[in-house]
Amino acid sequence: MNILLLSAGRRNLVVRYFKEYFSKRGGKIFAADCSSTAPALYHADGSFVVPPYGSADYIGAIINICKKNKVKAILSVVDPELSLLAENADRLKAEGIFPIVSGKEAVEICFDKYLLHQFLVENGFRSIPSFISLEEVEEKLSVGDLQFPLFLKPRKGSASIGLAKVENLEQLRMAFSKEPGMLVQTFVANQEWGVDVYADFHSGEVIHIFPKKKILMRSGETDKAIGVKNMQLIELCREVVSKLGLVGPIDLDCFETKDGFVVSEINPRFGGGYPLAHQSGANFIEALLMNLDGKANVPVVGSFKEGVQMFKYVDAVFIDGDGLLR
Secondary structure, three states, X not given: OEEEEEOOOOOHHHHHHHHHHHHOOOOOEEEEEXXXXXXXXXXXXXXXXXXXXXXXXXXXXXHHHHHXXXXXXXXXXXXXXXXXXXXXXXXXXXXXXXXXXXXXXXXXXXXXXXXXXXXXXXXXXXXXXEEOOHHHHHHHHHOOOOOOOEEEEEOOOOOOOOOEEEOOXXXXXXXXXXXXXXXXXXXXXXOEEEEEEEEOOOOOOEEEEEEEEEEEEEOOEEEEEEEOOOHHHHHHHHHHHHHHOOOEEEEEEEEEEOOEXXXXXXXXXXXXXXXXXXXXXXXXXXXXXXXXXXXXXXOOOOOOOOOOEEEOOOOOOOOOHHHOOO
């Protein structure tokens, strides 16, 4: 069985993990990206430079690659592309290509941070107070229901692009004038956690939950972290993921507060911190292979080695001019 990783970017470790398990079964991991300088392309068994995922001919190009290379499943590690895969799931399945993605409605709720906030509140989960109306924010500030600093982020954004901390009304109004579609949240300076979850495509059950205490973040990804078996956080993430009906690999961001944990964001894909889960024994690749074989996994929540730490570092790919993909 062959698999294709879309928008591969810098996910070299994920490519390596797939190669390790797929090669044992005679399968290959292919990678695609719109840039020929995406490092992960040069670690895959075969790679392709494709149009940007916003292009009208993108899905058609991916289908052609899959047919020519006997690819049976595709996945992406980029949030906006998840919506595209979910939207085209029926078309892909009709071509014999399984999109490793949750249902369209769940994907859209996760991608739209305000919809996620509403979902959490409506289903009895704590959420960071969030607003999309500048007028509402100003009114709450005037009566003391909100205080500076506040945190701004794009309502539909990823990779920590466009995040801003605002200290006063002038900064808030200026930010909204430049980018109207912003989400305003109360500023949370508490300990941040990341949680990697795998939910079975066949049974819908949560199979793995791996909480990690974040030590350092860089460009929106976990740079340093340690795996911790926090049962309170494990149960919260199990409930949220099950309620949303998410399947496959999922990445959650949470904050630890005096009143317990609060979910801040959910990305229904492999997260940048997944390598720590993998190295600690929470093997999502193996679980995914079982699902692609048509078999359900037995839940093994909490069966990982606690205390493993991850410290990322910079490596490089070197390619002669003639070796650059076209």
